[in-house]
Amino acid sequence: MPTVKSLRMWLTHELGYRVKGDRVELAGGYRLRIIGWDRRYDDFPNREARLVFREGEFTLYVAKRVPRPARYAPKGVLAVDINEGRVVVGNSSVEVRVETPVERALHYRRLAERLQGKYSSTRYMAWLRRRGVRRRVRHFHRKAKNIIEDWARKTAHIIVSLAKQSQLAVAREDLTGLVESLRRLPKGHRTALIALGYRRLAFWMDWQAEKNGVPILVVDPAGTSSTCPRCGAELVEVGYRRLRCPNCGLEADRDSIAVLNIEGRALSQMGGSLTTPTAPQMTDVNPNRWGEPP
Numbered sequence: 001m002p003t004v005k006s007l008r009m010w011l012t013h014e015l016g017y018r019v020k021g022d023r024v025e026l027a028g029g030y031r032l033r034i035i036g037w038d039r040r041y042d043d044f045p046n047r048e049a050r051l052v053f054r055e056g057e058f059t060l061y062v063a064k065r066v067p068r069p070a071r072y073a074p075k076g077v078l079a080v081d082i083n084e085g086r087v088v089v090g091n092s093s094v095e096v097r098v099e100t101p102v103e104r105a106l107h108y109r110r111l112a113e114r115l116q117g118k119y120s121s122t123r124y125m126a127w128l129r130r131r132g133v134r135r136r137v138r139h140f141h142r143k144a145k146n147i148i149e150d151w152a153r154k155t156a157h158i159i160v161s162l163a164k165q166s167q168l169a170v171a172r173e174d175l176t177g178l179v180e181s182l183r184r185l186p187k188g189h190r191t192a193l194i195a196l197g198y199r200r201l202a203f204w205m206d207w208q209a210e211k212n213g214v215p216i217l218v219v220d221p222a223g224t225s226s227t228c229p230r231c232g233a234e235l236v237e238v239g240y241r242r243l244r245c246p247n248c249g250l251e252a253d254r255d256s257i258a259v260l261n262i263e264g265r266a267l268s269q270m271g272g273s274l275t276t277p278t279a280p281q282m283t284d285v286n287p288n289r290w291g292e293p294p
C-alpha cells in the first residue's frame with residue numbers, strides 16, 4: 001500500500017503567501033503562526049516560500065534575498081581532499097585531517113534494516129503496517145542522515161573559516177565522477193552514506209564560501225592521488241597508502257599527495273583571474289523556519 005510521507009509546494013510572495021504581523025496568510029485563507037523569525041534578514045525582500053506537510057503539520061519556510069559579499073583576492077589555496085574515511089584539508093604548509101561519520105551513521109542504518117527485516121515477510125511488507133515499528137525505522141534512517149548533515153555543515157564551516165582567516169581560496173575536486181563511480185559499486189548502506197557525505201560537504205562548502213566571500217575553485221579530480229605533484233610523473237606504491245615518485249623521489253601519504261595536487265591545479269586555474277574581487281550580487285539565504293498550523 002503506497003503511503004505519502006510528505007507533501008511540498010512552492011508559494012510566491014504576495015500571490016501565494018503574505019506576512020501580516022505575527023501571522024502568515026496563505027492563498028485560500030489559511031493562516032499560520034510565525035514560530036521562528038531571523039530578524040537579521042528583516043530588511044531584505046521575501047522570496048518563494050516552501051510549504052511542507054509532514055507528520056500532520058504544515059510548515060512554511062520563507063527564503064530571503066540578501067546581498068552576497070564581495071570575494072577577496074586569495075593569497076593562496078586551501079585544498080580539500082575527500083575520501084571514504086576522512087577529509088584532508090591543507091596545502092604545501094599545513095594539513096588537517098577530519099574523520100567522516102560514515103561508521104556512526106551506518107550503525108543507525110543497520111538498526112533500521114534489522115527492524116525492517118524482523119517485521120517483513122516475503123509476501124508483504126508487514127513492518128509497514130505496524131505504526132510503531134515504521135516510526136522507529138524512519139527515526140533510525142533520519143538519525144543516520146542527520147549525522148551526515150551535521151558533520152557536513154560543521155566541517156564546511158571549519159574549512160571555510162580556516163580559509164577566510166588566512167585569505168585563501170578553497171579548492172575542492174569536482175565530485176560528479178566520484179559520486180558516479182560510487183553508484184556503480186554494489187548498492188549498500190555504506191556506499192550510499194559515503195556518497196551522501198560527499199554531496200552534502202560539497203554543498204555546504206560552496207554555500208559557506210558564497211556567504212563569507214571566500215573564493216571557491218572546483219578542480220578536475222583525474223589522477224590527483226596517482227601523479228606526482230612536483231613533476232607530474234606516475235607514482236608507485238611503496239606501502240599502505242604510501243606513494244613514491246620514481247622520477248624526482250618525492251614520497252608521501254596518498255592523502256597528502258591529493259591535497260598537493262588539488263592545490264597545484266587550483267593555483268594554475270586561478271592564474272591571476274581571481275585577484276580582482278567580484279562585485280556584490282544578490283543571493284538566496286537558507287530558508288528560515290516560520291509557520292505552524294493555525
Ligand SMILES: [Zn+2]
Nearest residue numbers: 228231245248
Ligand atoms: Zn616527481
